[in-house]
Amino acid sequence: MQIINNVAKKKNSGQLIRSAAAFGVKQVFIVGKKKDVSFFGSQGSQRRVDLKFFNGLSEMKDHCTQQQITVCGIEIGEGAKSVEMHPFRGPTAFIVGNEGHGMEPREMDICDHFVYIPQYGDGTASLNVYVAGSIVFHHFGMWAKYQETPVTGAKFDVNSEPLVPLGTYxxxxxxxxxxxxxxxxxxxxxxxxxxxxxxxxxxxx
The missing domain is CATH 1.20.5 (Single alpha-helices involved in coiled-coils or other helix-helix interfaces)
Known part of the structure; x- marks a missing residue:
């Protein structure tokens, strides 16, 4: 699962959803009103994941608790473990911080644990949120042993039938x-x- 909350740049929401669809994420939890969410950059992938909307972080966290879903923050900081260690705990919902200032305290409060992405160059302090999300989704897919999607020509096959055309409300x-x-x-x-x-x-x- 992926959580979208407080993403500053609208195009990043759509690109996060596209990455989620590519790496086997089946549900995207969106905190806030549907009209405030931009799917620009998703290339239609928002129709192939289950979009579930919540009025606030606490409502979303309650849902995760009831469904035994672990909330994992993607953030550089004390206590965070390298994503290369694959420190996952079963069904997981990932949340990324804001592009400008990272995760807010209220976002960190709902997280059960944190992962960070090691960098090997000193040219930038952090990654774009959808790039960070993509890397973590890929690692989770490897850990969960998801089956690789078949390839036709130079592209991965896309399910011709949308998963949920209208999402979940x-x-x-x-x-x-x-x-x-x-x-x-x-x-x-x-x-x-x-x-x-x-x-x-x-x-x-």
């Missing part, structure tokens, strides 16, 4: 969708009634 999202649907149906009913009334008037009835 919170109860609040579903309630809003139902309310909008009722409003549309009521509008259509009124328009139909008005149309019938006009026809009767035109016929002189």
């Amino acid at each position: 919170t109860e609040e999202d579903l309630a809003k969708r139902e309310a909008r649907q009722r409003k549309r149906e009521e509008k259509e009913r009124l328009e139909a009634t008005e149309s019938n009334s006009e026809e009767l008037v035109n016929k002189g009835l």
Whole structure:
């Protein structure tokens, strides 16, 4: 699983989802409103992972606890273990920090443990969030022994059937969708009634 929260650059959300889809991540937990999430850069991969929306970090953490999902922060810091050690603990949801200032204290508080990516050059202090996510997803896939996707020509095969076209929504999202649907149906009913009334008037009835 992958967690998206507080990603500053909109294109990074889409690219994170694309990387998640490439490395076998099946669910993406998005904290916040759907309208605030950009899928730019995902190349349509958001339709091939299960998008689950949460109103806040605490709600998302409660879900992980109930489902026995470990939350792993991708962050350089004290106590973090090298991703090369594969210190994973079963079903895991990964969260990356903000591009500018890293993970916030409230994000770190929900993490069960942390991993970092060793660097071997001194030309930059850190990696872009979707690059960091990609590396960790790849290591997790190796640790979990995911089966490699078949290749056709020079590209990996893509499932022709989207996993979940519309993603998964919170109860609040579903309630809003139902309310909008009722409003549309009521509008259509009124328009139909008005149309019938006009026809009767035109016929002189």
